[in-house]
Amino acid sequence: MAGDVISGVVLGIGAPNRTRDGRAVQCGIVLGDDHGLCRIFADYEGAMDRISLWDRVSARVHVHAADQRAESWKLDDASVTGKVSDSQEKRSILDSCLLSCGECDPIDFLDQSRRSIGVVRPVQVGMGYGMEVRDYDDSPDWVMTQCETPQKPYLSWCSDAGKSHRHQICAHEGYEWIRRNQSRTSQLFDNMRITDIDWDKWLVVGNTKDRRNVWVVVHVHRLKKTAVPPTLAGFSIADGRPSEWPYLRHEEIAARRVASTGQQLLFTT
Numbered sequence: 049m050a051g052d053v054i055s056g057v058v059l060g061i062g063a064p065n066r067t068r069d070g071r072a073v074q075c076g077i078v079l080g081d082d083h084g085l086c087r088i089f090a091d092y093e094g095a096m097d098r099i100s101l102w103d104r105v106s107a108r109v110h111v112h113a114a115d116q117r118a119e120s121w122k123l124d125d126a127s128v129t130g131k132v133s134d135s136q137e138k139r140s141i142l143d144s145c146l147l148s149c150g151e152c153d154p155i156d157f158l159d160q161s162r163r164s165i166g167v168v169r170p171v172q173v174g175m176g177y178g179m180e181v182r183d184y185d186d187s188p189d190w191v192m193t194q195c196e197t198p199q200k201p202y203l204s205w206c207s208d209a210g211k212s213h214r215h216q217i218c219a220h221e222g223y224e225w226i227r228r229n230q231s232r233t234s235q236l237f238d239n240m241r242i243t244d245i246d247w248d249k250w251l252v253v254g255n256t257k258d259r260r261n262v263w264v265v266v267h268v269h270r271l272k273k274t275a276v277p278p279t280l281a282g283f284s285i286a287d288g289r290p291s292e293w294p295y296l297r298h299e300e301i302a303a304r305r306v307a308s309t310g311q312q313l314l315f316t317t
Contacts, residue, residue, distance in 0.1 A: 051110035052308040056080035058103045060252040060267035063223035064092045064193040072191040084294035085165045090123035104130035117164040118301045142250045153209040170205035177237040178202045218264045241270040
């Protein structure tokens with residue numbers, strides 16, 4: 049089967065979702081060395097359970113009709129090749145991924161530019177949260193997916209452009225906390241340091257497959273503020289990259305997807 053290999057760093061892992069045919073699937077956001085910000089997805093049992101946040105991975109992927117978003121790839125196999133553990137390196141990576149949108153609201157900019165993934169910095173003042181108690185489905189198997197959880201966590205935040213947002217938090221860590229701690233689910237937001245002004249935050253956001261203008265928070269990154277100069281002075285994961293990286297041009301993304309199918313051979317015979 050034709051395909052491609054994405055090498056990069058895992059920046060977010062969403063909680064499992066239930067498909068219409070009853071399968072539990074999971075997605076992750078990867079900063080690919082060559083692919084930029086991209087999405088990998090697979091059945092819950094399989095390659096996805098081998099990777100975790102901040103892993104350096106090598107992922108074998110292919111284009112799949114189940115998800116036609118340009119940045120999405122179906123995961124066939126994955127191996128962990130390393131781990132990002134230094135907080136300053138994490139900060140540098142996250143800062144390098146921040147969406148540059150001028151005075152425009154980042155979510156509006158992502159919609160207008162037909163992107164499905166972004167990394168944004170919320171304004172700390174005014175950040176809030178909520179937990180919606182809802183009707184839910186019974187799980188048909190041992191996996192508790194998002195729709196089978198009685199609580200749904202939300203994050204409220206404001207952009208530099210002054211626009212307010214309220215998005216579901218779909219981070220795997222969030223739903224795992226809810227599943228394991230039914231009597232103290234609200235502590236999730238303390239764990240994420242949502243209102244703690246001593247921690248910097250970055251939001252990895254993505255839109256949904258069936259409703260492209262609906263956005264969720266795939267992960268809330270938080271790092272303790274520090275006055276200590278970075279130990280990786282001058283280091284930038286974006287060094288030598290095009291100015292728009294890791295938000296690749298649509299033409300480049302399309303070319304990669306076509307090449308992964310082997311269709312380019314039609315033009316070389």
